[in-house]
Amino acid sequence: MAALRASGIVKRFETVCALDSVDLALETGQVRGLLGPNGAGKTTLLRVLFGLVAPDAGKVELFDRPLEWPESDALEGVAGFVEDPSFYPYLSGRVNLELLAELDGRAGTAKIDDALARVGLAGRGDDRVNGYSTGMKQRLGIAAALLREPRLLLLDEPSAGLDPAGVRDMGELVRELAGHGVTILLSSHQIVEVEGMCDSFTMLRRGRVVWDGTAEQLRAQAPASAYHMHCSDDARALELAGQQRGVRATPSQRGGLALAVDLGVLDSYVLALGSAGVAVRRLELLASPVESMFFALTSDSERPRNEPPELAELDRRALAGT
Amino acid sequence: MSTTSVLPVDAPGSSAFTRPEDGIRRAYRAEVRKLSSQIVIRVVALLCLAVPFIFAALLKVQSGAPADTLYGVWVHSSGFAVSLVVLASAGAWGVPLIAGAVAGDIFSSEDRYGTWKLVLTRSCTRSDVFVGKLLAAATFVVGLQLLTGLASMAAGVLLVGAQSLVNLNGTLFSPGHSALLVFLSWLTLIPPAIAFTAVAVLLSIATRNGILGVIAPFALALAMQLLLLVGTGIWSHLLLIGAAVFAWHGLFNVHAYLGPLLVGVAVSVIWTVVCIDVSWALLRRRDFAGTPVSRRQGWGGPVRVVVAITAAVALIAIAGNWGPAGVTAKRLRTDLTPAFNQLTVLQQRELGRHVPAGAKLTLVLPTCNRRGSVPYGPGEWICTIYVQTPSPGALPSQPTAVAYDVSVNWDGCYKAQSPPAFIGQQMMRDAHGHNVVNPLYTIYGCFDPL
Numbered sequence: 001m002a003a004l005r006a007s008g009i010v011k012r013f014e015t016v017c018a019l020d021s022v023d024l025a026l027e028t029g030q031v032r033g034l035l036g037p038n039g040a041g042k043t044t045l046l047r048v049l050f051g052l053v054a055p056d057a058g059k060v061e062l063f064d065r066p067l068e069w070p071e072s073d074a075l076e077g078v079a080g081f082v083e084d085p086s087f088y089p090y091l092s093g094r095v096n097l098e099l100l101a102e103l104d105g106r107a108g109t110a111k112i113d114d115a116l117a118r119v120g121l122a123g124r125g126d127d128r129v130n131g132y133s134t135g136m137k138q139r140l141g142i143a144a145a146l147l148r149e150p151r152l153l154l155l156d157e158p159s160a161g162l163d164p165a166g167v168r169d170m171g172e173l174v175r176e177l178a179g180h181g182v183t184i185l186l187s188s189h190q191i192v193e194v195e196g197m198c199d200s201f202t203m204l205r206r207g208r209v210v211w212d213g214t215a216e217q218l219r220a221q222a223p224a225s226a227y228h229m230h231c232s233d234d235a236r237a238l239e240l241a242g243q244q245r246g247v248r249a250t251p252s253q254r255g256g257l258a259l260a261v262d263l264g265v266l267d268s269y270v271l272a273l274g275s276a277g278v279a280v281r282r283l284e285l286l287a288s289p290v291e292s293m294f295f296a297l298t299s300d301s302e303r304p305r306n307e308p309p310e311l312a313e314l315d316r317r318a319l320a321g322t
Numbered sequence: 323m324s325t326t327s328v329l330p331v332d333a334p335g336s337s338a339f340t341r342p343e344d345g346i347r348r349a350y351r352a353e354v355r356k357l358s359s360q361i362v363i364r365v366v367a368l369l370c371l372a373v374p375f376i377f378a379a380l381l382k383v384q385s386g387a388p389a390d391t392l393y394g395v396w397v398h399s400s401g402f403a404v405s406l407v408v409l410a411s412a413g414a415w416g417v418p419l420i421a422g423a424v425a426g427d428i429f430s431s432e433d434r435y436g437t438w439k440l441v442l443t444r445s446c447t448r449s450d451v452f453v454g455k456l457l458a459a460a461t462f463v464v465g466l467q468l469l470t471g472l473a474s475m476a477a478g479v480l481l482v483g484a485q486s487l488v489n490l491n492g493t494l495f496s497p498g499h500s501a502l503l504v505f506l507s508w509l510t511l512i513p514p515a516i517a518f519t520a521v522a523v524l525l526s527i528a529t530r531n532g533i534l535g536v537i538a539p540f541a542l543a544l545a546m547q548l549l550l551l552v553g554t555g556i557w558s559h560l561l562l563i564g565a566a567v568f569a570w571h572g573l574f575n576v577h578a579y580l581g582p583l584l585v586g587v588a589v590s591v592i593w594t595v596v597c598i599d600v601s602w603a604l605l606r607r608r609d610f611a612g613t614p615v616s617r618r619q620g621w622g623g624p625v626r627v628v629v630a631i632t633a634a635v636a637l638i639a640i641a642g643n644w645g646p647a648g649v650t651a652k653r654l655r656t657d658l659t660p661a662f663n664q665l666t667v668l669q670q671r672e673l674g675r676h677v678p679a680g681a682k683l684t685l686v687l688p689t690c691n692r693r694g695s696v697p698y699g700p701g702e703w704i705c706t707i708y709v710q711t712p713s714p715g716a717l718p719s720q721p722t723a724v725a726y727d728v729s730v731n732w733d734g735c736y737k738a739q740s741p742p743a744f745i746g747q748q749m750m751r752d753a754h755g756h757n758v759v760n761p762l763y764t765i766y767g768c769f770d771p772l
Binding site: 013043044047051052053054070071072075076078079080081082083084085086087088089091095098099100102103104105106144148 | 606608
């Protein structure tokens with residue numbers, strides 16, 4: 001059974017087409033990454049799926065129940081948040097959750113305590129939300145979603161504002177929920193953060209789906225990882241790259257070399273450099289295969305700040321199989 | 323984030339996929355909790371409780387009285403008059419302020435805090451949330467209004483006393499009767515209070531601007547009070563909520579007239595229904611797509627609202643002469659004569675003079691003339707009452723002319739005052755040596771303008 005099926009979703013805001021014939025389907029238990037640069041339409045799509053925005057065309061079914069606008073029963077079993085979770089700042093985190101539980105008809109102190117404990121806010125639940133950090137609000141947003149005991153979780157940039165430990169905990173939570181059959185749609189433009197959590201991906205660019213498939217399909221189609229390398233002899237390293245199958249290298253404008261290479265091949269290349277007396281002084285991963293795919297598919301989107309311009313050419317060549 | 327519990331996977335049709343019943347009740351309870359947590363609401367509640375006591379205490383320590391307000395001169399004579407004076411102010415200004423404070427930000431605050439997406443993705447529909455907020459706002463507005471009423475009655479009774487109240491025909495209502503009428507009068511404010519609440523809700527939804535939602539009901543009430551001063555016709559006046567807040571006046575006649583009260587209720591219902599319908603239409607079709615830049619920075623919405631309100635006010639002002647005049651010389655004359663008669667009897671009794679039951683002055687019907695271009699309508703009038711007073715050695719007795727300056731409102735309520743030559747000073751000493759209000763010094767009256 002499909003937990004979510006959206007087809008032909010179109011949404012325009014005045015002259016801007018935010019969503020252009022978007023199709024999206026999630027089977028029960030799937031964890032799908034909804035990826036795209038800022039302005040790709042991810043948040044608008046989530047707003048449509050939550051019934052907050054009525055599409056100009058298309059239809060949505062949640063667990064085979066049609067979602068109607070402006071109000072629908074189809075949202076039962078669905079939870080999550082859009083953009084940053086917002087709460088009533090003059091109330092405590094606990095009272096905010098109590099209000100939401102009241103709206104859900106699921107009031108119960110034990111559930112709220114459990115939800116606060118799950119997200120690590122057990123000790124701060126009685127503090128007013130206006131004293132919360134961004135990360136704490138994000139955690140409270142997760143708690144608010146968990147209160148609904150969702151079967152479908154729609155999360156918009158769930159790791160935004162979280163510290164590294166929080167990001168790790170978020171990943172564990174997502175995996176545990178998925179392990180219990182909860183279907184999850186994770187929206188993000190930070191592909192690294194969701195890469196390990198998702199078993200499938202949908203990529204959006206300018207309101208259109210530009211890629212959709214499983215993680216395996218993505219990795220199979222993805223170009224090599226991109227690295228930046230500083231070594232003791234660039235010319236010799238370039239020469240060795242030319243001799244090594246699967247290694248593409250080009251001089252970088254900021255010094256050193258830009259590489260496009262799979263991880264397994266990279267190991268043998270580094271060993272070959274060592275054998276040839278070339279010392280590797282720094283090797284920096286610029287983009288994983290999935291990231292490379294993401295950047296390639298959304299080529300006019302933002303790229304890592306430290307990415308050398310040569311990488312675009314590497315991506316292009318890698319995607320073209322040259 | 324510890325993850326210890328197990329989340330079962332339910333099939334559609336199980337309880338996890340079924341929206342709980344009573345969405346409106348749940349939304350209402352959540353909204354009541356939110357409102358009761360807000361400092362502004364708590365401050366308003368404190369003011370509603372404290373202001374009547376402060377007002378009564380100030381009256382207690384000074385000899386002056388708010389004579390321009392109906393029952394104003396009686397505030398030292400009966401605690402119920404204190405409540406009625408508070409009621410007059412509450413109706414004109416207090417209720418719009420309360421409605422604005424409670425309901426003017428009840429929807430726009432969700433925009434300010436960015437919490438629409440939180441509320442509308444729970445197990446309540448958009449209409450549940452709308453109705454729940456509406457009912458919660460109405461509950462608080464009516465509750466705060468009744469709190470003010472009860473506080474004013476308590477303040478009046480505790481600090482002034484539960485004496486009999488002079489009615490608008492010049493006779494006395496017993497304390498129990500007075501208390502009942504004053505309480506009923508406070509209840510008559512409920513329909514206009516709900517109408518002002520609906521206006522505030524509409525502004526809150528339409529403008530998404532909390533400041534405008536809070537201030538505009540008061541500004542609208544002010545505009546309505548000004549419009550009630552314009553024109554001689556009654557129809558356009560009756561269409562204003564501002565008129566409904568004074569509809570309780572008719573209860574204080576010996577033969578109560580309920581026409582303005584019923585019209586006021588009907589008008590309040592119409593305002594409420596129209597505002598709620600428009601509010602729901604706006605909310606129902608709204609896309610919650612975040613806050614567009616243009617809305618954040620633009621003045622377009624508020625400007626449109628102000629222009630619309632100004633146009634409506636101008637239209638009503640132009641229509642001020644629409645319908646028959648409620649205030650005529652005949653109605654005023656017919657109402658003032660028995661009131662003067664009864665108040666004279668009351669004055670004589672308070673002075674300790676024997677007045678047989680059913681005694682009447684021998685009066686010639688007064689003449690009433692309006693100061694202005696037309697001989698009808700609200701405004702300043704002068705009424706001359708001719709009293710047949712027996713003079714020693716003169717047969718037959720000679721009429722004495724008593725001239726009253728009468729300020730008449732559009733709704734037929736008036737205040738008549740005369741120089742003290744015939745009727746005496748404002749305060750007089752009664753048979754027990756107490757300083758009491760001279761009933762004839764200021765005559766309050768109301769007649770049915772319909």
